[in-house]
Amino acid sequence: MAEHWFCEQNTPGYSVQWKVVQKLHQETTPFQELMFVELEEWGRTLILDGAVQYTEKDEFIYHEMIAHVPLMSHPRPEKVLIIGGGDGGTLREVLKHPKVASVDMVEIDQRVVETSKVFLPGVASGFDDPRTRLIIDDGINYVHETKQKYDVVLVDSSDPVGPAVQLYSRPFYQDVYRALADDGMLVVQSESPLFYGQLFASIVGNLKDIFPITRVYLATVPTYVSGPWSFTAASKTHDPAHIADDTAIIDGLKYYNKQIHQAAFALPQFILERLG
Ligand code: AG3
Numbered sequence: 001m002a003e004h005w006f007c008e009q010n011t012p013g014y015s016v017q018w019k020v021v022q023k024l025h026q027e028t029t030p031f032q033e034l035m036f037v038e039l040e041e042w043g044r045t046l047i048l049d050g051a052v053q054y055t056e057k058d059e060f061i062y063h064e065m066i067a068h069v070p071l072m073s074h075p076r077p078e079k080v081l082i083i084g085g086g087d088g089g090t091l092r093e094v095l096k097h098p099k100v101a102s103v104d105m106v107e108i109d110q111r112v113v114e115t116s117k118v119f120l121p122g123v124a125s126g127f128d129d130p131r132t133r134l135i136i137d138d139g140i141n142y143v144h145e146t147k148q149k150y151d152v153v154l155v156d157s158s159d160p161v162g163p164a165v166q167l168y169s170r171p172f173y174q175d176v177y178r179a180l181a182d183d184g185m186l187v188v189q190s191e192s193p194l195f196y197g198q199l200f201a202s203i204v205g206n207l208k209d210i211f212p213i214t215r216v217y218l219a220t221v222p223t224y225v226s227g228p229w230s231f232t233a234a235s236k237t238h239d240p241a242h243i244a245d246d247t248a249i250i251d252g253l254k255y256y257n258k259q260i261h262q263a264a265f266a267l268p269q270f271i272l273e274r275l276g
Pocket of ligand 1: 053
């Protein structure tokens with residue numbers, strides 16, 4: 001049988017090829033092109049609109065970092081909202097926190113959830129946890145209309161193309177601010193500072209205009225473009241870089257620890273300059 005390679009086109013001058021062992025599933029949902037493959041080296045993989053979202057090999061890095069940094073720095077992260085994250089990786093990490101009492105997860109594309117449960121068995125369990133409430137809706141509408149007040153909001157979105165575009169807009173961040181408790185904290189995945197520098201700077205700039213505290217942190221996620229990947233934490237009172245005093249480290253994590261939490265906020269010079 002001929003070799004098959006999947007090619008992710010990142011910029012006009014840069015693409016990455018992955019050797020495919022087996023295609024598991026492909027469909028066009030009302031929102032996007034959805035595909036699961038088994039990759040050599042990287043394992044089970046979710047691809048949305050041609051961009052790799054999840055690989056079995058390194059998904060723990062991204063999911064631990066989007067979840068545990070805010071949940072360890074907020075002293076009482078009881079009520080959590082996840083926007084996006086339909087594959088369930090962020091949900092799995094959030095549910096590891098004993099202080100978390102409820103997780104509302106708002107995913108626009110029901111098919112991502114349904115198929116991830118089948119093809120990504122490592123994350124399916126979170127959907128059955130009694131603390132989880134899955135809401136199939138556009139995150140934009142949901143935060144605009146909700147009367148809930150959350151302690152922590154996580155935006156685990158795809159790139160700003162297709163269904164995710166509005167999740168990068170200032171009105172959305174304003175609505176999130178309103179949906180947060182008085183000491184609430186937001187974390188968004190804020191893309192590659194090297195490859196999508198302008199986009200990265202505009203996300204951080206928008207959040208800085210709305211929240212009193214905005215802090216960028218990094219993790220190396222080999223699956224995503226070029227390695228260093230950014231997250232931006234925007235907070236009303238608590239410093240996201242400071243681990244809350246009575247917070248015990250969760251056992252069994254593969255990337256996150258206290259030293260990583262602190263070190264992740266150290267930023268290279270080109271990023272500091274980009275942020276002004
Ligand atoms: N969300 C961020 C993925 C960004 C991927 N970009 C790309 N490959 N160009 C990941 C969702 C995982 N729960």
